[in-house]
Amino acid sequence: MTGPGDSGPIGADPTEAAENGPGGARSASDADLSDRHADPETPADVADLADRIVAEVEDVIVGKREAVEHVLVTVLARGHLLVEDVPGVGKTTLAKSVARSIDGSFKRVQFTPDLLPSDVTGVNVFNRRTDEFDFQPGPVFANVVLGDEINRAPPKTQSALLEAMEENQVTTDGTTRSLPDPFCVIATQNDVEPGQTYELPVAEVDRFTKKIRLGYPDTDEEAAILGRLTGDHPVDAVEPVATVADVRRARRIVGEIEASEPIREYVARLAVYTRQNARLGASPRGSLALVRAAQARAALDGREYVIPDDVQTEAPTVLAHRIRTESGGVDGAEVVADALDRVRVE
Incomplete structure (x- = not known):
């Protein structure tokens, strides 16, 4: 101990x-x-x-x-x-x-x-x-x-x-x-x-x-x-x-990396998509985790701001395990992949 x-x-x-x-x-x-x-x-x-x-x-x-x-x-x-x-x-x-x-x-x-x-x-x-x-x-x-x-x-x-x-x-x-x-x-x-x-x-x-x-x-x-x-x-x-x-x-530096309003809205739309297409979708805690992970990914590239690629890179490992589906043939990873394909970056 x-x-x-x-x-x-x-x-x-x-x-x-x-x-x-x-x-x-x-x-x-x-x-x-x-x-x-x-x-x-x-x-x-x-x-x-x-x-x-x-x-x-x-x-x-x-x-x-x-x-x-x-x-x-x-x-x-x-x-x-x-x-x-x-x-x-x-x-x-x-x-x-x-x-x-x-x-x-x-x-x-x-x-x-x-x-x-x-x-x-x-x-x-x-x-x-x-x-x-x-x-x-x-x-x-x-x-x-x-x-x-x-x-x-x-x-x-x-x-x-x-x-x-x-x-x-x-x-x-x-x-x-x-x-x-x-x-x-x-x-x-x-x-x-x-x-x-x-x-x-x-x-x-x-x-x-x-x-x-x-x-x-x-x-x-x-x-x-x-x-x-x-x-x-x-x-x-x-x-x-x-x-x-x-x-x-x-x-602290990662927490100060800019996640602009369009990035935050993109993350929110991804989360909403998972909730609309699964029995249990990503929670707001999951959305926050995705923003923070995207900030960290931006830092690994030495950038002071988050880009959509950061969100798309992190979404599969951040969101998929939080999702529960009705069908045994569809898992959370597939729901996230569909969300990344269908939710537009604006």
């Missing part, structure tokens, strides 16, 4: 704790990285930051540049990522590599049927020496939290993440505690053993900014993976190329 020292003092300002460290002074790694790279101040700086992270992670994750970019877009858009795929394709390695590349804390939770909500969020433990209850933080108190096979746990345990994902905080026994900033959940979903899993509640799925699949590597990529794993695991060699403070600044 995560200890209080892993993410700064509980109840302290998470931004200050991450900026300054436990002793109030910046860590040596932060200082070294600042010497090597200027703090992000413009979308072009954010693009440079993203390129460094992608390059570092690609030393470990072979042939998955698009997936790494999806993770970065999610982080910059202040969101969370759902990865649905078969076991053994590198989901854990991807999450851990991204966390290491930004010098952030990383925790992994293996979801199982007997996992309790307190195993995720933390629990108050009675201290006999002080005759008081001490809060022992759960693994959710980290910059990057990997929820492995989240659909193996019952809905009650899954719901432990709802407040954390929506409000970046955890409430236990009436006390609310802030989570580290940045905070990102990367959850994996087992889709090959439906008889041994629980369906994710719609409210929880809607809180994931994006949903992606990694897929199997091709022959050359798999051969390269095998070559890299014959010795030590390459994730251990991932070096920080940014700091969590860099990520916070990059997020």
